[in-house]
Amino acid sequence: MSRFQTDIRTESFALAEVFTIARGSRTHAEVITVCVTKNGITGRGECVPYSRYDETIENVTHQIRSLPPDFDRVALQEMLPAGAARNAIDCALWDLEAKSVNKRVWELAGLPEPTPQITAFTLSIASPKKMKAAAEKNAHLPLLKIKLGTPDDMPRLEAVREGAPDSRIIVDANEGWTAEVYKELSPHLLRLGVTMVEQPLPAGEDGLLEEIERPLPVCADESCHDRNSLPALKGRYDMVNIKLDKTGGLTEALALRDAARIEGYDIMVGCMVGSSLAMAPAVIVAQGAAVTDLDGPLLLAEDRANPLRYDESGVHPPQPELWG
Numbered sequence: 663m664s665r666f667q668t669d670i671r672t673e674s675f676a677l678a679e680v681f682t683i684a685r686g687s688r689t690h691a692e693v694i695t696v697c698v699t700k701n702g703i704t705g706r707g708e709c710v711p712y713s714r715y716d717e718t719i720e721n722v723t724h725q726i727r728s729l730p731p732d733f734d735r736v737a738l739q740e741m742l743p744a745g746a747a748r749n750a751i752d753c754a755l756w757d758l759e760a761k762s763v764n765k766r767v768w769e770l771a772g773l774p775e776p777t778p779q780i781t782a783f784t785l786s787i788a789s790p791k792k793m794k795a796a797a798e799k800n801a802h803l804p805l806l807k808i809k810l811g812t813p814d815d816m817p818r819l820e821a822v823r824e825g826a827p828d829s830r831i832i833v834d835a836n837e838g839w840t841a842e843v844y845k846e847l848s849p850h851l852l853r854l855g856v857t858m859v860e861q862p863l864p865a866g867e868d869g870l871l872e873e874i875e876r877p878l879p880v881c882a883d884e885s886c887h888d889r890n891s892l893p894a895l896k897g898r899y900d901m902v903n904i905k906l907d908k909t910g911g912l913t914e915a916l917a918l919r920d921a922a923r924i925e926g927y928d929i930m931v932g933c934m935v936g937s938s939l940a941m942a943p944a945v946i947v948a949q950g951a952a953v954t955d956l957d958g959p960l961l962l963a964e965d966r967a968n969p970l971r972y973d974e975s976g977v978h979p980p981q982p983e984l985w986g
Contacts, residue, residue: 665732666700666758668751672719675937676963681786691935691962694722696750698758705758706985707943709750710907710934714884722747735759735913744888744910752911753943757985767986768946768979771916776946778975779954782807782832784961790814790821797825805830807955811838816850823854832953834860837884841870848877858953860903860930861885871898881930881953888914889921901928903955904947912943919947928952935961938969942980945970 675691696707711717725747733741735755742748760767768776784807785796793808800806806829808822822831833856839847844862851859861883863870868885881901885891887908895902902922909915919929931948932955933941941956948954956977959965968983980986
């Protein structure tokens with residue numbers, strides 16, 4: 663077991679623009695940074711508490727502070743539930759171990775060396791005119807993700823397709839539709855070349871997906887947290903969105919990815935709005951994913967030192983100065 667010192671900090675990163683989804687808007691990414699130090703070596707992790715799961719800066723910080731000074735990454739999986747608190751500690755422990763033995767995290771996990779992954783770029787909810795302008799600005803990108811889930815979804819989607827005629831488009835309703843709305847919209851999603859829809863119905867009502875036609879792949883987000891979620895997804899979803907703030911860290915994220923693939927699900931790897939430190943371990947999970955959605959740093963006006971690199975090849979794996 664490892665005895666170490668833990669430092670917990672709340673940090674705020676300004677967004678480049680107001681970011682809006684069906685549940686509301688924000689101007690900053692509020693994150694918790696955890697540093698664990700042993701023998702003079704420090705590992706770091708970041709989490710983003712999410713109110714959808716009744717998480718706050720205060721209660722997540724309390725969860726982290728409640729941990730004893732003696733445990734390891736394996737024991738951690740039973741000490742905290744899946745969620746933001748465990749994510750920050752788990753990723754910090756991976757980083758600490760990698761630095762302690764002078765290896766990369768992917769080596770410790772027995773994985774091939776990671777490569778850049780094409781990532782979606784998210785357009786938040788705005789007026790159709792503003793969303794068309796945002797689409798035109800980013801029309802050179804191969805994959806755009808559109809936040810929907812409002813009564814005015816179709817004008818917005820039409821505007822985005824007009825602004826970015828060649829980009830692949832996926833949509834995220836953030837639980838904002840009913841089964842009736844989804845059935846009505848599906849033909850139009852297909853007409854506009856949408857290739858996947860994420861969490862169209864509320865998590866508690868997604869049993870209705872068994873009863874309606876799914877003409878394009880449907881991805882579980884709020885309905886999928888960790889491996890325990892998988893049995894309830896059968897017959898309802900075609901893909902799962904793995905986010906480390908839901909799985910409770912890299913350890914469970916890798917296990918969920920493997921289990922989901924065995925059960926026939928395609929993989930999406932997503933994120934909350936956070937800094938490069940939060941995205942870094944997710945790049946490891948995203949290797950070979952059908953959809954990578956790790957654009958959090960691209961939405962920020964400011965980021966960490968030694969941030970992730972984004973270019974035409976996508977999001978690159980982190981340098982050890984950042985994480986792992």
